[in-house]
Amino acid sequence: MDRRIGRTRKLMQEALMSLITEKGYEAITVQDILDRADVGRSTFYAHYRDKDELLFSGFEHLRGLFEQQQRSLGAAQQGEHGADFNMILELFRHTGQNHKLYKAIAGKQSGEMILKYLHRYLYDMMIVPHKALVKSKKTAVPIEVATHWIVSSLLSLMIWWLENNMPFPPERMDEMFRQLTMPGMEAALGRKVQKRDIDKAAIVKKDSGAKAFYSMFVDQEGRPEGS
Amino acid sequence: MDRRIGRTRKLMQEALMSLITEKGYEAITVQDILDRADVGRSTFYAHYRDKDELLFSGFEHLRGLFEQQQRSLGAAQQGEHGADFNMILELFRHTGQNHKLYKAIAGKQSGEMILKYLHRYLYDMMIVPHKALVKSKKTAVPIEVATHWIVSSLLSLMIWWLENNMPFPPERMDEMFRQLTMPGMEAALGRKVQKRDIDKAAIVKKDSGAKAFYSMFVDQEGRPEGS
DNA sequence: ACAGATATCGAACACAGTGTTCAGTTATAG
């Protein structure tokens, strides 16, 4: 494959991300991206249909990296419900480190799109272990609803944290998240989710891979599909 | 005040709302509104800065109606934490009745703006009774965080319900909401929020005023401020 | 190193939507 393709896409993705931190996603025009990336107009449209597709290409690329990382250090130590609760602390830590970017993204109207993406991503990640975890078919609240709810809870705390300039450390946010949601989860799905299990799992897998999020600045080729 | 003002604004708001149910907020152009409302272009801009302001004017008007209704039948029977948990069932019922409109609004990107508005509205409504309810200053989770979270939880269940074509009746949704969030609230704020209190309150105030939401089609003059 | 393929360039274009202006025409309030 042609080296120019990866180079051009990387330039455009970097341009987009740096612009997002400066003026927010909504305010960015294609021309802004072109100027910053120093790329021709027609080149942009040769790669992406529009601004949104450029953004999503970055997310999809990241997802690939993340899953790869999950696979590499997973499997061995990942318990029955490995990838759900235990990585939340890492998620808070990572979000705090990249708070400028996340705040610029999550605050604006555009955030809706990205939050939906994140929601779906976390939902897919959690629904499987949840289903495996719960023996009885009859739960007080359907697993799908409970999973949707707990992901929304996590994202809402993230947003609150960012919008209030992170007045607590990630550890405290993680703690609050557990205090708020775990009792409800137990009531909703039975009481399979034990505090001990979760703490243990958190220690075991503390370096899960959340840090891969938005490290896209340093990577090549955001788009999986061929040109 | 001139009768034409109220008439024109009502026409434009009705046009906007009917268009939202048809194609979603984002896809609507000012010209669409003008055509449907049969109003001149300059007239639109004489009243509203843009599409968003027209939308918000409707919300602000509704808020006025809602608060008025609250005041009229409130005060007498409204307990210490009257207006929070007990009207949630009504909220689900009302949302279900107007599901077409709500789904069109909440689904699209535009939803972000409206959800933020709703979130703030419900937050403001809940934060006062929550503060009054909790004696001790030291709670496991700050009241602001817990309130933000529980409002997000409510909205997330609403959205799930709408997006999945309302597979459960409002009563079931209300029940699930309580099962998911109440244990966490107790853990977070102490255990002042007793199940009994909430059920009692729900019966007492079952006709609180949630039904006023989006009944704006039939009202005059969306905008409180003078032209 | 060379040839063919292909990615990029950049300027021009049609298009859609926004928000403003202003002189002329109604409808309203008092």
Added chain:
DNA sequence: CTATAACTGAACACTGTGTTCGATATCTGT
């Protein structure tokens, strides 16, 4: 009835989008 104020509608400048195409630069495979 009249002065006031709201509405009209067409024209305008402006910003941004997405497409096209011949010319140029760069890469891959041999």
